[in-house]
Amino acid sequence: MSNWKNVNNWHWVSKNCLNWAQKYFDAQLVGLQAERDGNKVAITKVNECVGDVDLSQRKGKLITIYGVELKLTWEGTTANGTQATGKIHVPEVAHDTEADEYVFDVSVDNDSQEKQVLRDVVKKQLAPLMIDKFEKLATAMIKENSSDVYIEQKDKAGSGAPTVGVTKxxxxxxxxxxxxxxxxxxxxxxxxxxxxxxxxxxxxxxxxxxxxxxxxxxxxxxxxxxxxxxxxxxxxxxxxxxxxxxxxxxxxxxxxxxxxxxxxxxxxxxxxxxxxxxxxxxxxxxxxxxxxxxxxxxxxxxxxxxxxxxxxxxxxxxxxxxxxxxxxx
Missing domain, CATH: 3.30.530.20 (START domain)
Incomplete structure (x- = not known):
């Protein structure tokens, strides 16, 4: 992205970061594991990540705006050795979502009473680990993409790092x-x-x-x-x-x-x-x-x-x- 004309970072500049976000979720969620009483689950694949993810800058202020839907696959093994697979649907991961507002729809393939314990582990042990990754998305986005929307003003007195917009x-x-x-x-x-x-x-x-x-x-x-x-x-x-x-x-x-x-x-x-x-x-x-x-x-x-x-x-x-x-x- 060319931003050489954006003197003093005055104008609105925006970068579409959806592709970056897809890679972020692949790296941060695939392989994520949780366990309780010998019952183990792990995310094996991010099947879908759709929506909007943008990093914007205006007058030195960086602003993250995003809202995506996630669909994932998980697998697990119960304490007695029963194996299971299933899906996790997160309807929205957004810049204004609070930690206690995320929704996790968890399904089990070929569901049975014996496999229900794994579904419970996904919702109660694995979901909080996923939320932690969601909450770190904005910081990682800025760290890895800010150079495309913000011009460093190293030669000007009083200039410094851009401020970060809060969008709750x-x-x-x-x-x-x-x-x-x-x-x-x-x-x-x-x-x-x-x-x-x-x-x-x-x-x-x-x-x-x-x-x-x-x-x-x-x-x-x-x-x-x-x-x-x-x-x-x-x-x-x-x-x-x-x-x-x-x-x-x-x-x-x-x-x-x-x-x-x-x-x-x-x-x-x-x-x-x-x-x-x-x-x-x-x-x-x-x-x-x-x-x-x-x-x-x-x-x-x-x-x-x-x-x-x-x-x-x-x-x-x-x-x-x-x-x-x-x-x-």
Missing amino acids: ERTGVTHINKTTSNVTSTTSTEKSGSKVNTTTLQETIEFQTSAHELFETLLDPQRASVWTRGPAQVSKQVGSKFQFFNGNVSGEILEVEPDKKIVQSWRLASWPAGHYSTVTMTFNQGNDNVELTVKQTGVPIGEEELTQRNWAGYYWRAIKQSFGFGAVF
Whole structure:
């Protein structure tokens, strides 16, 4: 990968590390063994490793984003000499999976009561060893692939090793960092057969980046999973649905002009059922920054402060902190 033009590691650079991850799991999992009371099991093959594994860098910060499904084969011998084989299915190994959240579906070929003890050893003794390997994936990925996305700045004072992004999931939307916005006159709209009194919010936010980078950050699912700190469902396709923060924020993409405008329906889960506002984001490219003007119509009366806080804390502050797009106050 050529990154010689990425001066000071400013731009977003990403490497697909799926092939590397497949080799990592082969090396770390095949041959892994566990035993209990003379009952022994071991992984013999990684049959399938599919999904997305990416290492990204932005302004000197390395970020691991991954989500893969694993299918493996195991074999074992009971204390009395009965042999067995079977399969292990791990639906998801992801950057935001906690150690106690992994799921292991274990099957036994030609199952019998006598072989069940081996299945139990796989789930209770072998699975924790597998989790340990899963938890070390991000560190190993950075160690072995960072040179492809990060340029060492050895000749510059004050430069050092890149920082590492943390991408653990947020469990909800909390109210933080109140922002200043313009609130216009209230209106009323009809939703799901009931009248909802609404108002309009508008604000302009400055980011130290280009309109293109900010546009991609808002609509690219991999980038969005970084600043939302969790799974992000979003795309640039008009008519597609989006969902952030475990469904606390959701809507639909209504209009897209690359690097210029995004129009979307948008709602908080706490709003009246079926009610959506309309958010128009306009990008104004400056010499060394971009101003984003956000106009939101149809915000329910009484929800203004909550809505402003969530934009400020969970969109603008999070984006600036994650990608270095400007000062955070």
